[in-house]
Amino acid sequence: MLQQKRTIGSREFLILLLCLIAGMVIAMVLTHYLFNYTKGPGGRPHAIRQAIDGHPDKGPEVVILGNSVALSLDARRISRQLDHQPLVWNLASAGQSLLEAMLLETELPASVETMLFCLEPVHLFEPVGVNYQKYIAWHHNGFRFTTTHKDLLSGLHVPNLAKCLESSSFQIELDKRFVIPTAFNFYLTGFIRSDLNIEKARRDLFLPYAYSKELREPVLERKLQLFHEKFSSTAIDIDRLKLMQRIYHHSRKNGRRIIFVLLPQHPGLNASKGALWFRNLSNAVDTGLLAKDIPVLNFHSLLEREDFIDPMHFDVNGGNKVIDSLVSALTR
Amino acid sequence: MLFQTFHFLLFFLLLIVLLLVFRQHKSRKLVLLAASYIFYMCFNPVFIFLILYSTFIDFITGRKIYQSTHRNTARKWLTLSLIANLLVLVFFKYDNFFQDNMLAIFRLMGYQPSWTTVNVILPVGISFYTFQSLSYSIDIYRKKLTPTTSALDFALFVSFFPQLVAGPIVRAREFLPQLERQAHLKFDQEGLLLFLRGLFKKVVIADNLGYFVAAIYNHPDQYTSLIVWLAAFAFYIQVYCDFSGYSDMAIALGRMLGYRLPENFDHPYFAVNMRSFWHRWHISLSTWFRDYLYIPLGGSKAGPYRMYANLFVVFFISGLWHGAGWNFILWSIFMGLVFIAERICMNKRWLGIGKDLLLSWGYTQFCWLFSLLFFRNEGKDALIGSLKKFVLFDLNFSISYMGLSKILPFPLMMMVLFLVLHIFSWRVGSIDQYISQLILWKRVVAFIFMGMLLYLCWPTGERPFIYFQF
16 A cells, blocks of 8 residues: 555655645636736726725716727716716726626616717627626626626527626636736737827726827728728628617616717728718618617717727717717707 | 646546556556547547547457468558558548549539538547557568557557547557556656646647737738738747647656657757758657658668658658648648758758758748748638738838737747747756756745746637647
């Protein structure tokens, strides 16, 4: 028996194996506690969570939800232009999808009466999806899909949703490690892209606009060209339409007003090959969204070329034009 | 079932428990055989019949060859073994390629064939175990090996799970004698370090680079030449770390189970000529081709022109072994021509190759890096796109182009980390040996640090080994 023990393994092996496991456990604990403080996707949900928890009594009346394009909408400007100057928050964040906005919606304070769901027109043609890593960031900050969400999503084709719903808390805890490479990329991006104010995009709840540099003309043209190639679909995604309808009716039942805002597109997309696509988009909005009684403010051709810094993002001036039209539509 | 997954850890722990319960020599081999079959069936249960078929054919033909009193009879049995094995390999590996090309030829001639093509699924590791099994029959024919009388030993030799799906290709004369003696489980620091070395190469370096490489090579025409060069360099590192990482883990697992598997890599990225490169890269395959193809063709003994022809044939077949695609054929032609040109240059002492160490190293590594463009890009458009970007450098040095600044830094750090570790490993002989010689507290710190690094840099998605497709 003693001889068998000697041949199987050494004490050294066991000690070193335990050290290895200890290293992994330390890293796991560190990841958990550092998750929100690295320059990863945890920052924005953390700031939103802190804001929600920090204003249990006097929360905002209006919130803006949407992806990085909506970051240039100045919440204070909306507030100033509305009659009773309500508190308005811009809770948009990079890559925020309709599903993420839904996750957020359940946690918003009762004070919220109006939600502005900002959508990029190109997204109307894509299925509603959720990024698993971003879901982890929301989950880490206490946002969960509830049974109401599951009901709203039932029968719809939603890529990645199953992974989000089926992953156990332990699996999610393990998968949080993605934040380290992401944070590393963000830190180095900070050196390469000094014009990007990532901290502002994470923390600011009024005007989280992070960009300050326009793309050079040849690069912009190339990116516009790629947009044409990428978004060739002409049919509005039927599941997305159904979901928007369901969100709208669900919120109305809960006494909240939802307005979908179709954000402006770069006019360059209306050139050459994009022209047909642009026409199809207008048709899709008319025959899809409006025909289904979904309240949509369609600003997709509102802005000029000079209002954009790249094929997707408009600057604060462009954002102000959107706000002016938005408020005028809201108060009409 | 991949070595780096939780499922494999459970599988391996269960296997160890069973091996501790069944201590008799024969029962342990039975447990190992069953485990190997289960391991293979996890990829696709149906293909276990292919392993059983190969095992049956070569076990029988091996005995028949040995028992044949006449050389002609032995040759007939050997031919049967070769045909039976290679037919299966050719069918599963090249049928899709053959069908696609036949269709293309017919269409080119203006015909529209009405037959429907059948998509044949490639069984994982088929090239590896077929070659391993074939070497057994050939060695018996050459009287270098006596056939085993134990079907169990032979079945385990063909299907031993650590090296079943991606090598190293083990020779029967190395492995069968090990099966005759009682194997002892051996969990020591060396085995652990070797496994960790492989795991680190695979999950920390190769998999992290894999995301970047895939992003670029999916649409090479959308990126600048600088990025395509970076992706080529990233793949140069990825393919080495992926494959040698697998080999390290396979050797370590074999060692833990009490069996010695041959080394498959020996710092190929320090090779200063292509000949030396192939002595250091996928050693078990290179030596297989040398012993079972190059030398039987006449090797270098039949004059220079015959030698060049032999080299070309070997590389051509090696390309086909790697995969059924025009990219692999082009890869093999390129490698064959480079190899022949190198031989000529070295013989004639041209261009300083073989004399100037730095130049020789640079040329060797560049040729390999360039050849990997063929290796990586299976689609025609991707191959032409990446070759165009690689060769016709566009002088666009914008890193933030196409939003790459968000995904580039971490893979870049992985490349630097690889270079540092690889040079260090070369300087000290081997990193695991270096660590194992540290005093205990330093090793404790090193292992804790390794655990942290592995955890933090382990990508969340699973990526199979590149060589599984061969």
